[in-house]
Amino acid sequence: MEKLRMGFIGAGGIAVSRHLPAFQLLNDHVEITAVCDVNEERAQTVANDHSISFYTTKYEEVFQHVDAVTICTPNKFHAEISIAALNAGVHVLCEKPMALTSQECEEMIEASKKADKILMIAYHYRYSKEARAAKRFIDEGEIGRPLVSRAQAIRRRKVPGWGVFTNKELQGGGSLIDFGCHFLDLALHLMEFPEIAEVSGATYNELSRQADIVNQWGTFDPSTFEVDDHATAFIKFKDGATLLFETSWAANLADDQETVSVSGTNGGLDVYPLKLYQSKYGMLLDQSAYWISDDENPGIPQAANFVESCRGRQTPLVKPEEAMMVSKIIEAIYKSSETGKAISFN
Numbered sequence: 037m038e039k040l041r042m043g044f045i046g047a048g049g050i051a052v053s054r055h056l057p058a059f060q061l062l063n064d065h066v067e068i069t070a071v072c073d074v075n076e077e078r079a080q081t082v083a084n085d086h087s088i089s090f091y092t093t094k095y096e097e098v099f100q101h102v103d104a105v106t107i108c109t110p111n112k113f114h115a116e117i118s119i120a121a122l123n124a125g126v127h128v129l130c131e132k133p134m135a136l137t138s139q140e141c142e143e144m145i146e147a148s149k150k151a152d153k154i155l156m157i158a159y160h161y162r163y164s165k166e167a168r169a170a171k172r173f174i175d176e177g178e179i180g181r182p183l184v185s186r187a188q189a190i191r192r193r194k195v196p197g198w199g200v201f202t203n204k205e206l207q208g209g210g211s212l213i214d215f216g217c218h219f220l221d222l223a224l225h226l227m228e229f230p231e232i233a234e235v236s237g238a239t240y241n242e243l244s245r246q247a248d249i250v251n252q253w254g255t256f257d258p259s260t261f262e263v264d265d266h267a268t269a270f271i272k273f274k275d276g277a278t279l280l281f282e283t284s285w286a287a288n289l290a291d292d293q294e295t296v297s298v299s300g301t302n303g304g305l306d307v308y309p310l311k312l313y314q315s316k317y318g319m320l321l322d323q324s325a326y327w328i329s330d331d332e333n334p335g336i337p338q339a340a341n342f343v344e345s346c347r348g349r350q351t352p353l354v355k356p357e358e359a360m361m362v363s364k365i366i367e368a369i370y371k372s373s374e375t376g377k378a379i380s381f382n
């Protein structure tokens with residue numbers, strides 16, 4: 037079988053640190069044939085560094101050189117570029133969040149169905165060994181029915197100081213849409229995407245206005261910080277389950293907390309680090325995992341799943357309809373915060 041010809045649109049941090057190395061490892065099956073960035077120097081440098089024969093500043097020019105693309109631009113362009121790629125008959129792996137609005141997500145799904153091409157969203161935490169094992173425990177009935185979940189995506193003083201992460205127009209929001217989205221997605225995946233009943237949320241833009249903020253991930257201008265630095269939400273599902281959610285880029289807390297916990301009818305689990313709690317003989321037993329290696333790039337199984345899906349030999353682990361549900365909840369959290377009311381999905 038001929039190699040899948042891959043292109044990269046948006047050649048910044050995540051393209052170079054996660055996606056390019058992952059697809060390069062699959063070089064028996066993949067050839068990287070094009071790269072695009074609106075910054076020409078960036079496109080040329082990445083092309084030179086990775087021996088990519090074609091580079092451009094116009095994403096439309098990529099499509100004739102590839103069978104599939106990875107889209108790693110600021111969030112505002114995810115929908116437009118994904119739809120253009122799908123309309124040109126090109127498979128798409130799009131970075132998270134899927135788009136700025138759920139309306140855009142719907143249009144992306146429509147384009148993918150019409151073109152009969154893969155549309156996958158890079159919620160890569162689902163590919164981590166811990167998340168895969170946690171999902172298997174739940175699928176095998178090890179904790180019973182998920183009842184109460186908690187998703188925490190909390191970073192202590194780590195506002196991304198590069199790119200356009202604090203620009204509302206280009207990113208659509210801050211800690212919630214950028215970082216919290218991963219852990220919302222993971223919690224919903226473990227809970228098997230139950231139907232949403234109601235979302236109450238609050239977002240904050242206070243802390244990062246402080247001129248003298250200590251930040252571990254580079255510098256940013258507090259006077260142009262337009263997005264949320266904290267968000268919290270309470271989500272009720274139609275089957276009675278609930279999810280408590282917290283995210284922050286700049287928490288004034290002891291440490292980062294990045295995990296999902298699920299308490300079910302017969303047991304429970306934490307994902308990071310992975311722990312399983314099971315009700316046995318009137319006791320609650322704790323079990324921990326022992327791994328061969330702690331150091332693993334989930335971008336590798338993600339890239340492999342995408343390539344195999346383009347080949348028709350697998351289906352994407354992250355379905356676009358699921359990524360759209362994450363975007364719907366994010367939208368509802370922002371709306372609930374703005375209006376001060378719970379948002380009903382009935």
Ligand SMILES: NC(=O)c1ccc[n+]([C@@H]2O[C@H](COP(=O)([O-])OP(=O)(O)OC[C@H]3O[C@@H](n4cnc5c(N)ncnc54)[C@H](O)[C@@H]3O)[C@@H](O)[C@H]2O)c1
Binds near residue numbers: 072109132158198
């Ligand atoms: N999965 C993750 O954990 C993760 C981590 C970081 C970023 N991301 C996502 O990846 C995307 C990019 O983030 P990043 O950290 O690489 O940002 P970045 O700023 O480092 O890179 C973005 C690149 O896109 C280019 N660009 C902007 N508009 C473009 C356009 N219209 N066409 C082509 N190129 C364009 C910029 O010049 C820049 O080089 C964002 O959507 C972000 O949410 C995901």
